Amino acid sequence: MQLPILGTIPTKFPINFASGASSRSEDTSKPFAGPQAKETAPSRPTQGAYKTAPVTAETQSFLLALQEDATREASTKSININGLSIITSGHSVDARDGVSLIQTLSAADTKAMMSTFAAVADQAEIGGGAQTQQGSQSGNSMIKIDMQGGMVEIASKALGAPPDGATSAYMNEDFFHSNGVWSNGNPIEKSNSDAAIKADRRVRLETLMNAVDAERQLRAEYGQDVKLVYSHTDGSYIMLTPDDAKYDTMKSAESSVQDVINEVQRGYIEKGTVADILQRYGYHI
Numbered sequence: 502m503q504l505p506i507l508g509t510i511p512t513k514f515p516i517n518f519a520s521g522a523s524s525r526s527e528d529t530s531k532p533f534a535g536p537q538a539k540e541t542a543p544s545r546p547t548q549g550a551y552k553t554a555p556v557t558a559e560t561q562s563f564l565l566a567l568q569e570d571a572t573r574e575a576s577t578k579s580i581n582i583n584g585l586s587i588i589t590s591g592h593s594v595d596a597r598d599g600v601s602l603i604q605t606l607s608a609a610d611t612k613a614m615m616s617t618f619a620a621v622a623d624q625a626e627i628g629g630g631a632q633t634q635q636g637s638q639s640g641n642s643m644i645k646i647d648m649q650g651g652m653v654e655i656a657s658k659a660l661g662a663p664p665d666g667a668t669s670a671y672m673n674e675d676f677f678h679s680n681g682v683w684s685n686g687n688p689i690e691k692s693n694s695d696a697a698i699k700a701d702r703r704v705r706l707e708t709l710m711n712a713v714d715a716e717r718q719l720r721a722e723y724g725q726d727v728k729l730v731y732s733h734t735d736g737s738y739i740m741l742t743p744d745d746a747k748y749d750t751m752k753s754a755e756s757s758v759q760d761v762i763n764e765v766q767r768g769y770i771e772k773g774t775v776a777d778i779l780q781r782y783g784y785h786i
Contacts, residue, residue, distance in 0.1 A: 582715040585680075585738050589723070592739040593732060594671070594746040663733070671747050672731045674712040674754040676705050676761050680738075681731040684708045699774050706761060706778050712754040713782060728753040762786055 577591030666683035678684055685704045691697060716729040719740055728741040730751045741748045758779070764770045765786055776786055 579737070582718050583711050585712065585715050587715065587719070587729065587738040587740055588732075588735055589719075589740045592737075593734040594739070594741070596742075596744040596746070667733060670733045671751060672733070673752045673757065674709060674716075674729060674731065675752075675757040676709055676764075679705075679708045679712060679731075681733050699771070702770060702774050703778065706775050709754070709757060709761070710778060710782050713758060716754045730754075758782075758784060 577588060579586055579588045581587070664682045665687060666678060667681055668678070672678055672681050676684070677688060685701055685708065688701070691701050712729060715738075716727070719727050719729060723740065723742070726743055728748065728751055729738060730741060730747075731737075732739045741751060761770065761775060762779070762784065765772050765775060772786060779786060
């Protein structure tokens with residue numbers, strides 16, 4: 502018996518091969534529909550990400566710097582003792598609320614930076630491959646903008662030559678220096694006569710003891726641990742307290758008196774030249 506060829510078998514109902522193939526294709530693709538939809542679906546904004554452009558944070562940092570500068574100037578307090586203008590609070594190395602003004606980041610700046618890091622982490626979790634790399638690059642740009650936000654130049658000042666006798670931005674009071682310069686001119690340029698040397702030393706010691714007395718009055722008002730130094734940064738005397746920057750590296754005016762006494766004991770300064778001045782301030786040699 503000869504079997505009929507498949508192509509010539511008569512059919513009672515027409516067979517739609519395209520429809521059948523489509524139906525089978527749909528049936529076999531259903532298990533994969535979920536993951537494909539999840540991978541290609543647009544992502545929702547992640548909680549903690551920036552609601553505004555990072556440039557806004559830069560602008561806010563700029564305004565914060567202006568506000569802090571204006572606040573510092575407005576809160577600066579000065580007093581005058583013995584003819585010396587002294588900034589007691591709000592100077593360039595002062596500390597407020599336990600945070601030094603010379604620190605790079607404030608508490609608010611630190612919080613903003615942590616928000617930036619969180620935003621970078623959120624972007625890194627979105628997508629994979631090239632998308633992850635692109636998100637990471639975007640995050641790096643955000644960090645760069647925020648980091649530069651605290652470094653915006655808001656003012657500039659030309660620095661000329663330091664005044665004669667100035668040795669650093671912050672200076673101690675001592676036998677040779679007062680008000681950030683030579684207390685009675687450059688000692689090398691002075692006359693070598695005995696009378697001139699004696700007069701010069703008395704003037705220098707009087708100038709030092711005037712600052713010592715001013716420091717004593719500050720201690721009576723603010724505590725025994727304050728120091729009086731001169732700041733070229735502030736253009737004034739400043740009062741240092743233990744929580745201020747530079748406090749540990751600067752000397753009190755009172756401590757310089759012992760240096761003078763040591764010079765007398767070594768024979769470099771005549772006792773009769775300085776004894777009466779020191780005695781007025783409670784020192785006996």
